[in-house]
Amino acid sequence: MIFLPALGGVAVYLAGRLATRAAKYLALSITLVEAALAFIAYYSVFTAEGPFGISFFVLQEQYPWIGSLVTYHVGIDGLSAPLILMTVLLTALATGGSFFEITDKESSYYALMMFFLATAVGVFASLNLILFYFFWEASLIPMFFFIGIWGGPNRKYASVKFLLFTYSGSLAMLLGFLLLYFMTPTQSFDLVTLLNSGIPGWLQIGASALTFLGFGVKLPVFPLHTWLPDAHVEAPSPISVLLAGILLKMGGYGFLRFNLELFRTAAAQYAWVYIAVGLITMFYGAIVALIQKDYKRMVALTSVNHMGFVLLGAFAGLASGSVSFGIEGAVFQMFNHAFAIGALFMLAGFIKHGTGTRDITLIGGLRSATPRMGVMLILASLAGMGAPMFSSFLSEFMVLLSGITFSGYLWVAVLVPGITAAYMLWMLWRTVLSERKPGSEYHDISRAQIVYLSLFLVPLIILLIAPGLLLSPVDQFTKAVFGG
Amino acid sequence: MLITIATLAIPGLVIPMLSALGLKAKRFPEVVTVAALFLAMIQLPFVLLSSISSSAQSWLWYYPHNLLSFDGISFIFSVTVILVAMMVAIASSTMLEGDENKPVYYSLLLFATIGMILVSSTADLIFLLISWELMTVPSILLVSLKKRDPKANEAAIKFFLAAALSSAFILYGISLFYGVTGSTSLYVLQSSLASLPPSGASIILLSTALLLGGFSVKMAIVPFHFWLPDTLEGAHPPVGALLAGGSKIAGFAAALRVAVLLVLVSRFASVSPSWQLALGIMAAITMTWGNVAALTQKSLPRLLAYSSIAQAGYMMIGLAVQGTAGALFGLVGLLLYVLFYAVTKGSAFISLRNIGTSLDDLAGLYKKAPLMALGFAISLFALAGLPPLNGFWSKLFLFMGAVQGGMAWLAAAALINSAVALGYYSYLAKKMFFDEPLTPGAPVQHPDVLAVVLFAMVFIVVTGLYPEPFIRLITMIAP
Numbered sequence A: 001m002i003f004l005p006a007l008g009g010v011a012v013y014l015a016g017r018l019a020t021r022a023a024k025y026l027a028l029s030i031t032l033v034e035a036a037l038a039f040i041a042y043y044s045v046f047t048a049e050g051p052f053g054i055s056f057f058v059l060q061e062q063y064p065w066i067g068s069l070v071t072y073h074v075g076i077d078g079l080s081a082p083l084i085l086m087t088v089l090l091t092a093l094a095t096g097g098s099f100f101e102i103t104d105k106e107s108s109y110y111a112l113m114m115f116f117l118a119t120a121v122g123v124f125a126s127l128n129l130i131l132f133y134f135f136w137e138a139s140l141i142p143m144f145f146f147i148g149i150w151g152g153p154n155r156k157y158a159s160v161k162f163l164l165f166t167y168s169g170s171l172a173m174l175l176g177f178l179l180l181y182f183m184t185p186t187q188s189f190d191l192v193t194l195l196n197s198g199i200p201g202w203l204q205i206g207a208s209a210l211t212f213l214g215f216g217v218k219l220p221v222f223p224l225h226t227w228l229p230d231a232h233v234e235a236p237s238p239i240s241v242l243l244a245g246i247l248l249k250m251g252g253y254g255f256l257r258f259n260l261e262l263f264r265t266a267a268a269q270y271a272w273v274y275i276a277v278g279l280i281t282m283f284y285g286a287i288v289a290l291i292q293k294d295y296k297r298m299v300a301l302t303s304v305n306h307m308g309f310v311l312l313g314a315f316a317g318l319a320s321g322s323v324s325f326g327i328e329g330a331v332f333q334m335f336n337h338a339f340a341i342g343a344l345f346m347l348a349g350f351i352k353h354g355t356g357t358r359d360i361t362l363i364g365g366l367r368s369a370t371p372r373m374g375v376m377l378i379l380a381s382l383a384g385m386g387a388p389m390f391s392s393f394l395s396e397f398m399v400l401l402s403g404i405t406f407s408g409y410l411w412v413a414v415l416v417p418g419i420t421a422a423y424m425l426w427m428l429w430r431t432v433l434s435e436r437k438p439g440s441e442y443h444d445i446s447r448a449q450i451v452y453l454s455l456f457l458v459p460l461i462i463l464l465i466a467p468g469l470l471l472s473p474v475d476q477f478t479k480a481v482f483g484g
Numbered sequence B: 001m002l003i004t005i006a007t008l009a010i011p012g013l014v015i016p017m018l019s020a021l022g023l024k025a026k027r028f029p030e031v032v033t034v035a036a037l038f039l040a041m042i043q044l045p046f047v048l049l050s051s052i053s054s055s056a057q058s059w060l061w062y063y064p065h066n067l068l069s070f071d072g073i074s075f076i077f078s079v080t081v082i083l084v085a086m087m088v089a090i091a092s093s094t095m096l097e098g099d100e101n102k103p104v105y106y107s108l109l110l111f112a113t114i115g116m117i118l119v120s121s122t123a124d125l126i127f128l129l130i131s132w133e134l135m136t137v138p139s140i141l142l143v144s145l146k147k148r149d150p151k152a153n154e155a156a157i158k159f160f161l162a163a164a165l166s167s168a169f170i171l172y173g174i175s176l177f178y179g180v181t182g183s184t185s186l187y188v189l190q191s192s193l194a195s196l197p198p199s200g201a202s203i204i205l206l207s208t209a210l211l212l213g214g215f216s217v218k219m220a221i222v223p224f225h226f227w228l229p230d231t232l233e234g235a236h237p238p239v240g241a242l243l244a245g246g247s248k249i250a251g252f253a254a255a256l257r258v259a260v261l262l263v264l265v266s267r268f269a270s271v272s273p274s275w276q277l278a279l280g281i282m283a284a285i286t287m288t289w290g291n292v293a294a295l296t297q298k299s300l301p302r303l304l305a306y307s308s309i310a311q312a313g314y315m316m317i318g319l320a321v322q323g324t325a326g327a328l329f330g331l332v333g334l335l336l337y338v339l340f341y342a343v344t345k346g347s348a349f350i351s352l353r354n355i356g357t358s359l360d361d362l363a364g365l366y367k368k369a370p371l372m373a374l375g376f377a378i379s380l381f382a383l384a385g386l387p388p389l390n391g392f393w394s395k396l397f398l399f400m401g402a403v404q405g406g407m408a409w410l411a412a413a414a415l416i417n418s419a420v421a422l423g424y425y426s427y428l429a430k431k432m433f434f435d436e437p438l439t440p441g442a443p444v445q446h447p448d449v450l451a452v453v454l455f456a457m458v459f460i461v462v463t464g465l466y467p468e469p470f471i472r473l474i475t476m477i478a479p
Helices: A003-018 A020-046 A080-103 A104-126 A128-138 A140-150 A155-183 A193-195 A201-218 A227-234 A235-264 A263-270 A271-290 A295-320 A323-355 A372-387 A391-406 A408-431 A447-465 A468-482 B001-020 B027-052 B072-092 B102-119 B125-143 B150-181 B184-192 B198-219 B225-234 B239-267 B273-295 B298-319 B327-355 B370-384 B390-405 B408-434 B447-465 B468-477
Strands: A058-065 A067-076
Touching: A020 A058, A020 A080, A020 A104, A020 A468, A067 A080, A067 A104, A067 A128, A067 A193, A067 B102, A067 B468, A080 A104, A080 A235, A080 A323, A080 A447, A104 A128, A104 A140, A104 A235, A128 A140, A128 A155, A128 A193, A140 A155, A155 A201, A155 A227, A155 B390, A155 B408, A155 B447, A193 A227, A201 A235, A201 A263, A201 A295, A201 A372, A227 A235, A227 A295, A235 A263, A235 A295, A235 A323, A235 A447, A263 A271, A263 A295, A271 A295, A271 A408, A295 A323, A295 A391, A295 A408, A323 A372, A323 A391, A323 A447, A323 A468, A372 A391, A372 A408, A372 A447, A372 B327, A391 A408, A391 A447, A408 B027, A447 A468, A468 B239, B001 B102, B027 B072, B027 B102, B072 B102, B072 B239, B072 B327, B072 B447, B072 B468, B102 B125, B102 B239, B125 B150, B125 B447, B150 B184, B150 B198, B150 B225, B184 B239, B198 B239, B198 B298, B225 B239, B225 B298, B239 B298, B273 B298, B273 B408, B298 B327, B298 B390, B298 B408, B327 B370, B327 B447, B327 B468, B370 B390, B370 B408, B370 B447, B390 B408, B390 B447
Parallel strands: none
Antiparallel strands: A058 A067
């Protein structure tokens, strides 16, 4: 599953040299095959039978790579399977969406897309710390070129900033991994071995502080987030979708897998730190988004705001014992956010094409001028703000519930969805529901684009009706690991 | 071993002679040189096997056992310098088109290579000095090859002075060794170290410091690094590759085998204040200095030179952890680093022939010469240590050695430095891929350079994805 897109990437590039169209369709078909594989993998987790214990991974594969020191050890469980499914589906959608957006150097673009998919799946599936780091860093290189080559006017600054921020964070993470290797009696980089062996409390605290930096930059948490608005705004829309939908989830996955699962003792002891950081991130993202004029920047900050939920839910859930709400809510939130934000980011590209600007204050009257775009914008915004017709409502609700279980004072977190709804509605009011600006000439989106945008929203509606489709593997995972 | 040396030395003598006698075949010097290097390379495994299996009495009566000892470490270093010399030889082919000095250039290249191989397999201090000079003198001549260019002359003079300083240090160190032990042979030194009185031990420590100082000039360890940027800026890019990827490596070979393993580890494993700490501090200063200075450079060879100084700092970690618990990881990391770094850096320098020497030449290179841009970027990212390229593995092993050897602070310093280094590497990549070209038209693309860069590209990616054979080889043959 990891090698298919990696080899496919080479094939896409070569096909692109022959004919540009070939690259596009080959890339899309690879992602679709990959999606089928992801469904099969997900199904095997979904139907896996117990006894579930700590470190219950299905579809494990292990080959020696660097002797026995670093093995190619992959496998999935109830935590990583939904995220892999999300990664593959979202990449397929982004590849399709690139048909509308990318007209330059297509063969390189689609080839890099395949490499990115390989590294992203690799991150979620690896069960060896060095293998994890390997994929984690390797995913930066395609992203760097995506932003730098196909990005907006300030792309050069944004791409370098992105690379340096995330790389610095991951180096701290690597140091944490090395400490973990040498300070534990097992002397192993293998995640399964580490999960089954007790890690002394002081080491958990030290290592989780270091990995916090690595995952915190990716997620991002409040003081480490400054690369994000630049990178998201400058990237072309399909790449913003990947950034917000997949790259940030790597940070979330890292938090859940390492800081929560592996360093359980430290996490329980210092849960309030994570909760506080999560809360600050939520409020920061929401309040700053309130004053943005650039639609895409607003959406980018919505990501910051939503990722705060992940931290809050996971760690409040652990500390209060309400794991089934908190941790499952966090995973659910990551999944939902990926699709909601994907639609919003793709709309950013369409709005820019249709109206010539992304400035909220300059756009007006989409209701009458471009009704299709207006409707889709309203629907996507509702998904983004967590309205009860989409499953993002459920996940936010679960997270808030676990927060309040942890401490009654955390009711303040309820303000965040409120603020989010406020700025989203205000944006809609100004762009869609207002009067047309004089002299403006807008183009509406095509039918194909409507169908395309709806594809983002379909999973959210399905999961509102049947959340168990996603939550039951996660539930097995949390019950097995945290005994909730 | 002697046959290997002869394989390189005889062509080295014959090439200029034949061309003086009137052999004017166009590609004859480089073809002979590359063939000789290749032949020498395939002999090395047999040399290693015979030197491992033979006891002190060699099966060849003329085998100079008291002067040479070819072990696993020598093997890795020799393979590395021959590989770099081959890359340089191939990539210089079109550079000297029609130059009357072409045969001499290749002859000097061969002799410098012999010097490097001998430096990394010496067993006698005087012989070490002679090999050191055999490596240095041809390199100085190679740097000054552009006779009429004042910059090249400055480069050569600076290099000459630094080399003289280095030889002086080494010679002084040797004289102290001789005074204490009464012999220059490393075998004698090794056996007499254990029974030294404390007063003799302190002199040995001083002379080891002098030796290390001398080697540090070639390794470009701060504060002995000052000549490198100027010299590399003035020299032809392939000569720069030879200096940064070849003679620097030989300096490390000497420092590792003679100073660190033979003297410090065996006699001064635990001495206070510890020499490991001193080397560690030098490593941290060197990498920081190199990286910070590289951030502000405007000329590509200078920038690469400073980055090579920083890389020397990382390699110093491998020296600093010897004698601690992290010795094995450190040694494997260092040897892996040597091999990977030499090819990568060599390729980066050689690329300059097809790119130009100013940062502005990089602008929009991807549009002008995509293959060169890709090759250069891959070598830069490999130097930065980004997976999936090979630089990541060598750095990982060094850092593991530092953490295991109780020097987590050194690993942390190196990690911070890696982030700084990525600052200028990514800036270069940005210029190549994202900026618009400043001047229309691509620079001349020499096919020989392209071939070398292509080879390095494949090497970097393949060893990045699967470095296991090299790691296994090193752990098998390293003592």
